[in-house]
Amino acid sequence: MGFASLALDPKVTAALTALGYEEPTPIQLAAIPPLLAGRDVLAQAATGTGKTAAFALPLLHRLNLDAPPRERTAALVLVPTRELAMQVAEAIHRYGKALGAVAVPIYGGAPMESQIRSLKRGVDVIIATPGRALDHIRRKTVHLAAVRTVVLDEADEMLDMGFAEDLEAILSATPKEKQVALFSATLPPRIAAIAKTHLRNPHVIRIDATAVKAGHSAKVRQVAYLVPRAHKMAALGRILDVEQPKAAIVFCRTRTEVDDLTETMNGRGFHAEALHGGLSQEQRDRVMKRFRAKTSELLIATDVAARGLDVSHVSHVVNYDVPSAAEAYVHRIGRTGRAGRTGMAITLAEPREHRMLKNFERVTGVAIETLAVPTVADLKARRLELTQASLREVILGGDLDVWRGVVASLAEEFELMDIAAAAMKQGATGADETKQEEIPTTASPREKHPARARDDQRSLKREDKTTRSAADVARPAKTPAAKRSGPKPSWESAKIYVGAGRKLKISPGDLVGAITNEMGLDSTMVGAITIWDRHSIVEVPESIADDIIKTLMATSIKGKRVLVRRDRAG
Ligand code: AMP
Secondary structure, eight states: OOGGGGTOOHHHHHHHHHTTOOSOOHHHHHHHHHHHTTOOEEEEOOTTSSHHHHHHHHHTTSOOTTSOGGGTOOEEEEOSSHHHHHHHHHHHHHHHGGGTOOEEEEOTTSOHHHHHHHHHHOOSEEEEOHHHHHHHHHHTOSOOTTOOEEEETTHHHHHHTTOHHHHHHHHHTSOSSOEEEEEESOOOHHHHHHHHHHOSSOEEEETTOSOOOOTTGGGEEEEEEEOOGGGHHHHHHHHHHHHOOSSEEEEESSHHHHHHHHHHHHHTTOOEEEEOTTSOHHHHHHHHHHHHTTSOSEEEEEHHHHTTOOOTTOOEEEESSOOSSHHHHHHHHTTSSOTTOOEEEEEEEOGGGHHHHHHHHHHHOOOOEEEOOOOHHHHHHHHHHHHHHHHHHHHHHOOOHHHHHHHHHHHTTSOHHHHHHHHHHHHHOOTTGGGOOOOOOBSSOOOOOOTTOOGGGOOOOOOOOSOOOGGGSOOOOSSOSEEEOOSOOSSOEEEEEESOOGGGTOOHHHHHHHHHHHHTOOGGGOOOEEEOSSOEEEEEEGGGHHHHHHHHHTSEETTEEOOEEEOSOO
């Protein structure tokens, strides 16, 4: 069921499509209809379920957009921390931009004056921490007379932090006639008490309250890494470098994320392909065909696109984002460990999403090990292991006469042991080793905050999940290994990606040769070539780009079949 079934404003639905959301999460499916209908809602949902959109989208239908500033504020969202206030405000801003909705975060520790100025200009949705909200109410710098909806987000956290009295005071400063939505990861008796006083005949929602059928997940080793969002791409690259999956499906929440990650992973030397609902059936079939044929090793997909997918050789499933419900988790990890094989399920969770992991453990009945992201030293050790293994294979495979000659001539100058060690060093050292970034990681969830801590004093930074700039994305090396400018083309050009580069000792001549020989073309039909460590980009005439791709896919380059496709960046 898509967002279309939820009867949201078309402008809001368009914003969600632009953000790459493909379908509502379970909490959104459950909470949006009653909230749109004006009901009070009591929902048990943790961070990572999509709860923010679950209350934010219906809010956007109950705004007083044309009212004067003092009568404009239609919704008040109370949250436990300043970081969450910023995050929720950013989310509401994105969802409601096309409607002209103004969302302002109000939290402690920031100057009052600038908050007062923005409140004066007129605000549709105020997202506030309780302490600071009460401050503004007492100073009469906030006007809540027109408020129609109050949301208590992460209500259990607010109570744990000692905000119970503040919440009472704030709620009594809002109009009697209003909608109240209470979202909480847990529903202890204290929450039930608040609900009893302030919610009228609420629609109660509990996501993942009942165990889902865990299927054959017991055969799958389940691990998780707690990684801040900004470091996720780098962490995934490193984890995959160590794991060396034969074939992995990497699940993301949105189309946008799928595209970004595919590009980054290709830049890091993996053969990755994107699969999401934005592709045509024909494109999807092609992607699947290459994945099944083992031409690509990473399939980066949304849940929608990967539904029902059955590929027997998938060795790893990676949840690049925590799935929004246990059912999705079980479904995703069921893509590995098929046909009696063993598999591994890896989940990358932001530290604040640790509750979701606990939930998955509970419903699947299988423990999830929390691991630290491999360090550069781990990576080196793993490379040495792999080098040893592959040397063993090469030695057993024989056919080394040419190399014996090289060793013999070096042996006149050096010790055999040194020659062998140098050869190993050359083979084992990754070119990008020196560029490895520091990745902060926690092997255990964050500590519970001390009770009664005030938002003004809070120092625990929550990850800003909504603003991700290009700079956060781990980029491949900036300098190519070789370049050929080629003749100035007289044709309209297209760029193609060839999954072989310096590591395979590819030269521009090899690529020109492969294209011209196989296609019977003149070398003026090959434009600029840039060779990177593990891939190359070649400019060719747009009119025959697809033929060239087809031909190169069927040919070996330096004795290897490699992935060839249109370059997404170009
Ligand atoms: P939350 O549980 O509200 O913290 O949301 C977790 C993450 O899921 C946020 O990064 C949202 O942008 C994202 N998200 C929320 N709803 C959807 C959806 N329907 N499809 C894809 N991503 C979503």
